[in-house]
Amino acid sequence: MRLYPESALVQLEFDKIRQILQEHARTAYAKEKATNLRIHTRKEYIELELSQTHEYKLLQQQGQNFPNDFTHPFSKELKLLGIPGAMLSAEEFMLVRRLATNMGNIFRWFDAERRSAYPALAQVIDELYYEKVIVELIDDVLDEYGVVKDNASDDLYKIRMSLFRKRNELRRMFEKVVAKLNKAGYTADIDESFSNGRRVVAVFSEHKRQVKGILHGESDSRKTAFIEPEETIELNNEVFSLESEEAREVNRILRELTSRLSVYADLLKRYLQAAGEYDFIRAKAKLAIDINGNLPNIVDKALIELKDAYHPLLLLYNKQSGKRTIPVTITLDEKKRILVISGPNAGGKTVSMKTIGLNQLMVQSGLLVPVSPVSQMGIFKQLFIHIGDTQSIEFELSTYSSHLLHMKHFIETANGKTLFFIDELGSGSDPNLGGAFAEVIMEELNRKHAMGIVTTHYLNLKVMANHVPGIINGAMAFDEKNLLPLYELKIGKPGSSYTFSIAERIGLPKQLIQKARNLVSEDHFKLDKLLNRTEQDLQHLSKEKKELDKLLKENARLKAEMEKVMDKERHRQQVELLKQQNRITEDRLAYLKDMERKLRQIVLDYKKTEKKEEVIKHLHGLLFKQKEQVVVNKLAKKVDSKYKELPSDITIGSLVKLKKNYQVGEVKEIRGKRAIVQIGVIPMNVDLADLVRVEKVDTEGKN
Secondary structure: OEEEOOOHHHHOOHHHHHHHHHHHOOOHHHHHHHHOOOOOOOHHHHHHHHHHHHHHHHHHHOOOOOOOOOOOOOHHHHHHHOOOOOOOOHHHHHHHHHHHHHHHHHHHHOOHHHHHHOHHHHHHHOOOOOOOHHHHHHHHHEOOOOOEOHHHOHHHHHHHHHHHHHHHHHHHHHHHHHHHHHHHOOEEEEEEEEEOOEEEEEEEHHHHHHOOEEEEEEOOOOOEEEEEEHHHHHHHHHHHHHHHHHHHHHHHHHHHHHHHHHHHHHHHHHHHHHHHHHHHHHHHHHHHHHOOOEOOEEOOOOOEEEEEEOOHHHHHHHHHHOOOOOOEEEEEOOOEEEEEEEOOOOOOHHHHHHHHHHHHHHHOOOOOEOOOOOOEEOOOOEEEEEOOOOOEOOOOEOHHHHHHHHHHHHHHHOOOOEEEEEOOOOOOOOHHHHHHHHHHHHHHHHHOOOEEEEEOOOHHHHHHHHHOOEEEEEEEEEEOOOOEEEEEEEEOOOOOOOHHHHHHHHOOOHHHHHHHHHHOOHHHHHHHHHHHHHHHHHHHHHHHHHHHHHHHHHHHHHHHHHHHHHHHHHHHHHHHHHHHHHHHHHHHHHHHHHHHHHHHHHHHHHHHOOOHHHHHHHHHHHHHOOOOOOOOOHHHHHHHHHEEEOOOOOOOOOEEEEOOOOOEEEEEEEEOOEEEEEEOOEEEEEEHHHEEEEEEOOHHHHO
16 A cells, blocks of 8 residues: 555554554564554455454454464574574474474364364465474484484484493492592582583592592682592593583484475475464454454445444553543445544544544454444555644745645545545635635545545535535534533534634633624624534434434334234133133033933833833923023023123114124124124124124112
């Protein structure tokens, strides 16, 4: 990305993000990459780095361990591996082994399931392979403590066996000499010591001439002399010679191992790079967790569509101090390219502008940003910024001259892939002339399809944003009642500078404020006052809208609860109706079973008795005597106790009883020979012949 001026990253505080990222890194590779963090302009690079960071962030949040534990600075030592004749030390070989083991753990971690779940992380090792021979070659020579094994070569084995025997022989001889000297009273408090790798005995200086051997030195106090006894000189010489042979053989083995591993030098360098790359991704994920970073949708065009975007550094600061951070929601596209932000000083205009700029730099660097995941962010190839007083003593430029010089560069080099930020456009000169130049500059940037944000107090720029296509107004909200900034960006309407309100807040004399009001053009004052009123009205409408939304949600909740209650009531009535119908059916079944039993008995009596006529008479009485009698059941008794039948005709509104199941309802409609009867909440279509008109019995009057 092309940046202007050179201090653009510092002005947007991107250097502080790099510093935090560097602190999270553990390896030299990751720290260097954080220090020189690149800002990409190709979508595939940006998406890959964002996806890698997002996947590692998910691992961290899920508490999963990623097996990348190699953090030792090892690049210089690895360079020796590729140089003919070079030799790595045993400690350095152990680091090589740790590096190879680390990469083996990573390859084993990426099984088929994890490669599918974390494809971006797996891409780091896509062109690598794990070579287990590296660990095997080292294990053949070195033990777990980094010491060359006795069986690393036949010669080393023979040398060490001889050395073991000679050291034992020397120990026995030395102990014999020390015992003799100790008995004679020659030895000092320290019986023995070592000098230049040779075993010596410590004797009092006054007796040193009585002990035969080589004098190796004396103590600082001159009270103790260190003598190599004559009896152990030859053995010491042999041990020293064998130790030299051992060292030469160990060096030969290590040099041979270096030569054998040199073919894997490039592979090991790539292992080290991969370990550093995973550490860098881990550092980015740690930063994302700190700032609540998310993965927005990346589009390959000039676009800013941010929802609930936070300034990362301000979010961190406020989190530590327990303060609330106000997010920014903004959309800039082909139809709305330039946003003009107005409002009072210290109201958050510059912070809002920096929030957009810093998040854009971060996302194009592969860093997750503190925005809603539904946000969309485009890709820009140029970023221009002009914030604050930039007068130059070196070139004898005033503030306004420097301002125009920057604007000249903006106009000459801006294009459709440019994102710019201008703080206080046109300031530093006569308001009328500066405002005129500001209009021309903004119009030219708009014509070149550049995208950006401008902050201003000029009324003419606010008016321009209302009628020029591609330019829109925005304002920082202000609580005029309490005279406090709200730090909320409102898109669509210009804002007032609240000059007189702020003057009243800080306690300037009222007569001075009134005098200043009188000096201001009446039209200008009216417009500023109108902006004040408009902004406060918008805040009031916004508050009322929130309350209305709350009431609508509550109404929807109550409606849903009412529907549930109605559904339950309908279900209850249907169940009750079925129960009553079941009761009638049970009574009918009982009646039929009783009739069947009686008929069976009559048949038996008919077969047994000779008086056939009496049996037939009994049968006739059973079947026809109560021909018109109604079967009385509990429901019928209950209904008959509450209602009495009427001989009159059935009309709309009549109270009727169903003859079959004794249900009572109201006639709502008559269709020919059928009627619609409302029983509870359920309308029923019933034949008029099955209905009888009733009226409710006045039970209270009876009592």
